[in-house]
Amino acid sequence: MRSVARVSLLGLALLAGMGTAxxxxxxxxxxxxxxxxxxxxxxxxxxxxxxxxxxxxxxYQLDVSIPSNFTSVSSNDARCVVGQPATSNIRxxxxxxxxxxxxxxxxxxxxxxxxxSATAGNYNFSLCTTAPCSAPQARxxxxxxxxxxxxxxxxxxxxxxxxxxxxxxxxxxxxxxxSGSTTAVGSGQTQGANFTSNIQFxxxxxxxxxxxxxxxxxxxxxxxxxxxxxxxxGSPQTLSVGGAQPQPVVVRFTSPSAAQTVGVTCxxxxxxxxxxxxxxxxxxxxxxxRPEVIPASSLWxxxxxxxxxxxxxxLVVAMRRSA
Numbered sequence: 001m002r003s004v005a006r007v008s009l010l011g012l013a014l015l016a017g018m019g020t021a022x023x024x025x026x027x028x029x030x031x032x033x034x035x036x037x038x039x040x041x042x043x044x045x046x047x048x049x050x051x052x053x054x055x056x057x058x059x060y061q062l063d064v065s066i067p068s069n070f071t072s073v074s075s076n077d078a079r080c081v082v083g084q085p086a087t088s089n090i091r092x093x094x095x096x097x098x099x100x101x102x103x104x105x106x107x108x109x110x111x112x113x114x115x116x117s118a119t120a121g122n123y124n125f126s127l128c129t130t131a132p133c134s135a136p137q138a139r140x141x142x143x144x145x146x147x148x149x150x151x152x153x154x155x156x157x158x159x160x161x162x163x164x165x166x167x168x169x170x171x172x173x174x175x176x177x178x179s180g181s182t183t184a185v186g187s188g189q190t191q192g193a194n195f196t197s198n199i200q201f202x203x204x205x206x207x208x209x210x211x212x213x214x215x216x217x218x219x220x221x222x223x224x225x226x227x228x229x230x231x232x233x234g235s236p237q238t239l240s241v242g243g244a245q246p247q248p249v250v251v252r253f254t255s256p257s258a259a260q261t262v263g264v265t266c267x268x269x270x271x272x273x274x275x276x277x278x279x280x281x282x283x284x285x286x287x288x289x290r291p292e293v294i295p296a297s298s299l300w301x302x303x304x305x306x307x308x309x310x311x312x313x314x315l316v317v318a319m320r321r322s323a
Contacts, residue, residue: 023150024054024138026062026092026107028125035160041116043072045159047125049080049092049107056101060151061093062136065128069161070112077108085132090125114159124158168205169212170239172246172268175200179273184280189255191282196232198248199266199275206241212269213238216249220263228279229253229262239268255282 029048036042051060066073066088073082075090084091090110096102114123129135138151177183177199185197201214215236218229234249251264259281266273 023152024057024060024102025052025152025154026050026060026136027052027154028156030156031159034157035162036114037162038118038120038164039116042114042159044111045114046109046111047156047159048109051094051102051104051107053102053104055149057138057149058099058101059093059095060102060136060138060149061091061134062151062153063128063133064090064092064125064153065133066090066112066125067123069114069118069123070125070159071115073110073112075108075110080108080110082110085134089128089133114161118161120161120163122158122160124155126155127153165208167208167210168241169210169269170203170206170241170243172201172203172212172214172239172271174273175202177275179275182276182278184278186253186255186280186282189280189282191255191257191284193255193282194252195255196250196252197277198250199234199264199273200248201246201266201268201273203239203243203246203268208241211238211240214246214249214266214268216251216264216266218251218262219265220261222261228256228260229264229277231264235266251277253277253279255279257281257284 027050029050031045031047033042033045063085066082068088073090075082079092079094081091081093083089092107094102094107127136136151136153138149139147183197186195189195199216203212206212213236214234216231216234218231221228230252232250232252234247237247239246249266251262253262256279260279262277262279264275264277266275
């Protein structure tokens with residue numbers, strides 16, 4: 001009785017083991033590259049197809065559908081046949097006629113392209129079970145019988161087409177002088193003389209083909225004339241992502257006769273920068289001294305005239321004698 005019981009328990013264990021045998025799986029790996037940006041074609045994308053053995057299987061077969069956005073699909077192995085059972089399918093199959101179970105490993109590598117016309121979204125191979133496709137199947141032919149086995153599939157994360165990145169211009173920040181500061185200029189200048197002062201900026205960040213325009217203007221001038229300050233260079237200027245740093249904005253002043261306050265405002269994207277300049281009064285220009293004019297009716301004028309006439313008379317007498 002104990003022997004019978006042991007045999008029965010062993011049989012139940014074997015049956016239990018057969019019932020819990022792990023299923024075999026065909027897995028589609030992560031494409032390489034895994035994504036592209038809409039509007040940009042992705043050529044030569046590869047994805048590896050592998051088989052993981054779960055029980056003694058002598059053959060398996062499954063049909064998959066190719067997404068319409070996958071073009072130029074090809075396979076490097078006869079176990080993955082593109083265009084079977086229909087042009088939009090791939091038949092993946094393997095059979096081991098040697099009487100041993102099919103081992104785990106890579107089945108094939110599929111190569112495809114994704115055109116730039118593909119819209120944003122995720123695209124992936126999928127199981128095809130409608131005619132002319134066949135349901136996935138695996139059979140344990142090595143056991144001497146056509147015993148059906150479970151065949152699972154895993155299609156992974158698929159290929160992603162990302163929406164285009166928004167074009168954002170670089171962010172501009174104030175350098176020297178600081179925004180909101182007051183700067184004294186013009187000390188020691190002569191009235192009416194021109195002199196300049198620079199405003200420095202820096203730019204960083206942004207995305208795509210974004211640009212930012214930096215523009216400055218004289219916005220206020222307490223006591224200043226219309227031409228006492230002006231922007232002569234560096235405004236406006238267009239800054240691009242990854243491009244050169246901003247050129248300095250050059251403000252030209254004309255030295256005034258009385259102290260003045262000049263305001264300058266700059267904008268770059270959503271940023272505004274304000275600067276105040278206290279312009280010192282220039283040094284007055286001294287007029288050159290005028291030569292002294294001697295009136296013709298003065299004694300000195302008369303003596304000078306007599307001397308001139310006497311000299312001319314002497315010259316005439318000398319010329320006659322020599323003749």
